[in-house]
Structure formats: structure tokens, C-alpha cells
Amino acid sequence: MAELEEKNVALLEEPPVIAPGQTFDSVTDTITDVVLRRPIGLGWLAGLAVGMTLVAILGMAVTYLFLRGVGIWGIEVPVAWGFAIINFVWWIGIGHAGTLISAILLLFKQTWRNSINRFAEAMTLFAVACAGMFPLLHMGRPWLFYWMFPYPSSMGVWPQFRSPLVWDVFAVSTYATISAVFWFVGLVPDFATMREEATHPWAKKVYGILSLGWRGSARHWNRYESVYILLAGISTPLVLSVHTVVSFDFAIAILPGWHTTIFPPYFVAGAIYSGFAMVLVLAIPIRKYYGLEDMITMRHLQNSAKVMLATGLIVGYGYFFETFIGMYSGSTYERFMLHNRWFGPYAALYWSLILLNILTPQVLWWPKVRASTKWLFGVSLIVLVGMWLERFVIIITSLHRDFLPSSWGHYVATRWDYATYFGTIGFFVTAIYIFIRIVPAISIFEMRMLLPESEVKE
Amino acid sequence: MNHATTAPGIYGLVAEFGTPSDLVKACKAAYAEGYREMDAYSPFPIEEASEAIGFHKSAVPLITLMGGLLGGLSGFYLQYWINVIAYPLNIGGKPYNSWPAFIVPTFEMTVLFAGVIGMFGMFALNGLPQPYHPLFHVEQFSKVTRDRFFLCVEATDPRFDLAGTRQFMERLKPLSISEVPH
Numbered sequence: 165m166a167e168l169e170e171k172n173v174a175l176l177e178e179p180p181v182i183a184p185g186q187t188f189d190s191v192t193d194t195i196t197d198v199v200l201r202r203p204i205g206l207g208w209l210a211g212l213a214v215g216m217t218l219v220a221i222l223g224m225a226v227t228y229l230f231l232r233g234v235g236i237w238g239i240e241v242p243v244a245w246g247f248a249i250i251n252f253v254w255w256i257g258i259g260h261a262g263t264l265i266s267a268i269l270l271l272f273k274q275t276w277r278n279s280i281n282r283f284a285e286a287m288t289l290f291a292v293a294c295a296g297m298f299p300l301l302h303m304g305r306p307w308l309f310y311w312m313f314p315y316p317s318s319m320g321v322w323p324q325f326r327s328p329l330v331w332d333v334f335a336v337s338t339y340a341t342i343s344a345v346f347w348f349v350g351l352v353p354d355f356a357t358m359r360e361e362a363t364h365p366w367a368k369k370v371y372g373i374l375s376l377g378w379r380g381s382a383r384h385w386n387r388y389e390s391v392y393i394l395l396a397g398i399s400t401p402l403v404l405s406v407h408t409v410v411s412f413d414f415a416i417a418i419l420p421g422w423h424t425t426i427f428p429p430y431f432v433a434g435a436i437y438s439g440f441a442m443v444l445v446l447a448i449p450i451r452k453y454y455g456l457e458d459m460i461t462m463r464h465l466q467n468s469a470k471v472m473l474a475t476g477l478i479v480g481y482g483y484f485f486e487t488f489i490g491m492y493s494g495s496t497y498e499r500f501m502l503h504n505r506w507f508g509p510y511a512a513l514y515w516s517l518i519l520l521n522i523l524t525p526q527v528l529w530w531p532k533v534r535a536s537t538k539w540l541f542g543v544s545l546i547v548l549v550g551m552w553l554e555r556f557v558i559i560i561t562s563l564h565r566d567f568l569p570s571s572w573g574h575y576v577a578t579r580w581d582y583a584t585y586f587g588t589i590g591f592f593v594t595a596i597y598i599f600i601r602i603v604p605a606i607s608i609f610e611m612r613m614l615l616p617e618s619e620v621k622e
Numbered sequence: 623m624n625h626a627t628t629a630p631g632i633y634g635l636v637a638e639f640g641t642p643s644d645l646v647k648a649c650k651a652a653y654a655e656g657y658r659e660m661d662a663y664s665p666f667p668i669e670e671a672s673e674a675i676g677f678h679k680s681a682v683p684l685i686t687l688m689g690g691l692l693g694g695l696s697g698f699y700l701q702y703w704i705n706v707i708a709y710p711l712n713i714g715g716k717p718y719n720s721w722p723a724f725i726v727p728t729f730e731m732t733v734l735f736a737g738v739i740g741m742f743g744m745f746a747l748n749g750l751p752q753p754y755h756p757l758f759h760v761e762q763f764s765k766v767t768r769d770r771f772f773l774c775v776e777a778t779d780p781r782f783d784l785a786g787t788r789q790f791m792e793r794l795k796p797l798s799i800s801e802v803p804h
Contacts, residue, residue: 187769188665188768188769189768189769192768192769314700314704320709321709322704322705322708322709324713325701325704325705325723325724325727326713326716326720326723328726330727331726331727331730334726334727334730334731335726335730338730338731338733338734341734341737341738342733342734342737342738345737345738345741346737348741349741349744352750353665353666353767356767357665357767357768359767360764360765360767360768361767361768372753373751373753376745376750376751376752376753377750377751377752377753377754377755378750378767379663379755379757379758379763379766380663380664380665380766380767381661381662381663381748382649382661382662382663382664382668382671382672382675382677383661383672383675383677383680383748384748384750385664385666385667385668385671385672386667386669386672386677386680387680387682387744387747387748388667388744388748389667389669390680390682390683390744391682391686391740391741391743391744394682394683394686394736394740395737395740395741398690398733398736398737399733399737401729401733402730402733405726405729405730405733409726412726609665609666609667610666612665612666613666613667617641617642618642618666618668619642619643620642620643620646620668620670621643
């Protein structure tokens, strides 16, 4: 009996944020080892090769696109927004978890975030880079991208500031810039650690330049902490605004299925949902292969799983109300849109979306599932696919059959659509692989603050 | 201010400690002793240390606020100027100054300017980038990014006296005391 009770208590207790027995030395060594001392392994090279191959495919797809124009994609009237916008929304959503972890959890003093914020922020930057490619490529003449910005051109015209597409330009470019600023500010003290730990003269020089000569002065730390918390404070509304503005791209249009007020909160929840799924997909292999289990503990994985469960339920609520309002509105077009989603040409995708995005993730209610890295990894992959399908269903089903049956059409993606999409996944993978080997993947100075030794005793 | 004669070519004296508590105690003692031109160094932020050396308020929040205001106002004015003055365009009978539509870019510009100016402001106030600093001559100081804590009393302090300050530091029981050459 006593044994059983002990076991139950052990199950109920939350795993620690940082494994016991760690010191300032061990934290510094474990994290810098990955970058400075660990030899390059075959596994890493193989992963990088897969990523680079996909990047090469992206290069071909983009070159051909520049030669032939967007006609090589499956887009046509009435579906002029195909994969480009689906993938844009998918990638930008993935980025949101990084900002949530680094900014919102910092404001709420959730110190467990300290071990995952660095690579989550990196994930944000790379995901935003992938997202940004799609609208640029979709322009048809991407070399004229600067037309989107308000500058005094010889044509005398200006962007249309009443359009959510222009808001999007401001939201996404601000988001990319502030994410980079936040990331760099967080890295400066760690670059100083790298400068001192590195033995290769070139590595010392490069990290020395990047560290800006950081020397840990108390005056510097004071100003540093205050700008860090301010960046968190402004990033919090920023990240919510970005996906809100993305949802405005749809909600402000009058198409059935798009023109709803539930879009902003439901898009933001979906973004965080897929973002945490990506955090788990990255964290589970990284902690295993680089021996970081003491720092990225089960606690982090379980907390991420709980966030996924909660945001997944909000997304489910969004689906429910989309349906309810569609029925309740009494609008023929809204009702037809629902009917078309359920039984139309894309019905299979809609039902797999419900299965993958709403039903399957409910297994996360079981503590045993949350305690298994294999299950978490699998569920996260399923959610990533599910969230991609969600964007496909929202964008394609509303566009391909709107008010006038004579203007209906059908959308099928071409091989160039897929090449571009998988190419950006390759870009993301490559960037993550390189990032792991040149930048400390866990914030060293924030990990030191989690140690009991860091407390000042009177 | 005749420190140059008492300690030629010296930036200051630096004491090394093993724990944050020892550092904070030393900072308090040095402040009580009357030293002001000094700084504490640590591998992670220690609020108590900057309090103890008498550094309470930084200008960073004010700079960030100014940046945010500048961004917000210029962002709104940009849209106002374009839509009302430079190229007025009647769209669906909406007013030229349709301000609710301008809120989103105004907000984004506020955040952008606040963040970027806040970051540059922080680095500028800290005097970074600064690749050279006299403290980097001290061998032990390389551990400041690892597990050691330092208190440096600078030679510019009016109460600085090479022998006297060293004696004072010895009473704090540091792991080591080093002279910092320029």
C-alpha cells in the first residue's frame, strides 16, 4: 500500500524546472558544449543535408516562378489566394508561440520559460522569415515589394491605409523587427560567455564583437533588465495584434465564412496552438540528442502540452461558433458555405481537420500521454498538419464557391506549390540546425537565475 | 582629484567573490565607507547589487516611452498627411481622415519605435559596444561571465587610495584582489 501511495504522489508531483545538482559551472558547460566542444556528428550532417536539399528545391521553384510568373501555381480566379496565403498564415502562427513564451510568460513571472525561450524565439524568427516569403512571391513581381511601403514615389501614389493588407505589412514587418531585437538583446550576455569560453581565436573574435564588450556591470544589468521587461511588455500586445490583423485580411472581406467577428481571438488561439506544437517538435529531439534533459525537463514539455490542450479547445469553440452562427444567421450564403464545407469537393479535408485538430489532441487529457515524449511528439505533428488543413479549409472553401454559381471554380495545387511549401520547411529546418551549432540554444544567464545559488542571502 | 599622483596608470582595484550574497555585502560595505565611483560585476542580473552601489533609476523607461510616442505620432501623422493633404481620395464616401482605420499602423509604429529606440537607448547609456575595457586585463575577470562576482572601486573616486582601499577590501574577505591597469 505504502509503495502504491508513494507512486501516486510521484505521479502527482510536478517535475522540476531544472534538475537538482546543477551549478553555475555545470549550466555554463552543458549549454556551451553544444556549440563549442561537441564534434559535428553524422546525425546533424544528415539532418542538415535533408534541409539543404529542400532549400535547393525551393531555389528551383522560386527561379521558375520568376521566369514564368504565378501562373505556375494552382491559383486562378476565383481562388487567387492559394497555398501562398495558407502557408503565410500557417508559418506566422507557428512563430507566435516563441513570442508568447519569451514575452507573455516573462510578464507572468513563469520562470520555467527560461530554458525554452531562446530556441522558441529563434523558431519565431525563422518562421516569420518563411511566412514573409509567401506574400512576396505571391506578388508576381516581388522585386517591386517596396511599393508596399509609404515612400514619396515619382508615381505620386500611396498605399491604401484603409486596407487590412497594408496593416499586415506594418504588423508583420514590426513583428519581425521586434522579435529580432528581443532575441539579440537576450543573446548579448550569452555572447559574452561564449567569448570567454571559446578557445578558437576566430570564434573568440566573432563572439567578442557580437557581445559588444558586455562585462556584466551592475549598472548595465539594471538598464538591461528594464529594457528587457519593456520589450516583453510591448511584444505582448504586438503578438496578439499580428494574428488579429492577419485574421482581418479575411474578416473584413464580405465572403461567407470569412466575415465573422470571432476570427481574431480564434486565429490567435490557433496560432499559439500550432506554435506550441512546433516547440514540442523541436524541443523533444534537441533535448535528447544534445543531453539537455536536465534543463528542458518534462515540466516544460507537460506545460507546453497543457497550453496546447487549452488553446486547442478555444479553436474547437471557434469551429463550433462558426457553424452555429452560419446556421443561426439565416443567410442562404452562410448556410451554403457550411454545407459546401461538409459535403462539397473539399469535405474530406474538413473532416480530417476535425479529426486531427480537435479530436486527436484530446488524448492530452491523460497525464500518461503528457509524460511520454513519443506521444507528445506524435500529437504535435498531428496538430501541425491539422492547423495547416484549417487554413486550407477556411481559405479555399470560402473562395471557390461564393455568391454567384457562374463564378465558381475549383482549386488544385500544382507541384510548384508543393515544392515552394516543402522548400520553406527545408529553410526552417536548415536554419534551426545551423542555429543550434552557433548560438547557445538555451539562455545561459537566465538559467543561472533559476539556480538556488543565485539567491542573495541577507 | 589628485588620484593620478597616488595611483598612476591605475583604473582601480577589483575584488573577486564567490557568491552573490558576498558581492552584495561588499557593495553595501563600500557604499557605507563612502565610495561612489565603483561598479559590481556579475554573470546574471542582481537587483540588490545595483541598489547597494547606489544606482537606482535608469533612463531606459523614459527613452522607450519617448520612442513609442514618436512612433505613434509620426505613424498617425503619416497616414493623415497622405490621406488628407497629399493625395485625398474619396473611397465609398468615407471621411479623408478615417482615423479608426489608421489605428493599426499607428499601434505597430508605436511598438516598433519603442522597441528599437529602447534597445539602442539601453546600449548607448551602457556605453556599448565597447570592445576595450581595463577590467579585461585582469585574468580572474574572465570568470565574470561564468561563476564569479566582482566589485571594482575606481581610481577616480575621491576617497580612492591604493593602500587604503586595498586594506578596506581585504576586510571583505574576497577570493582575490587585483590592481586594474589602464
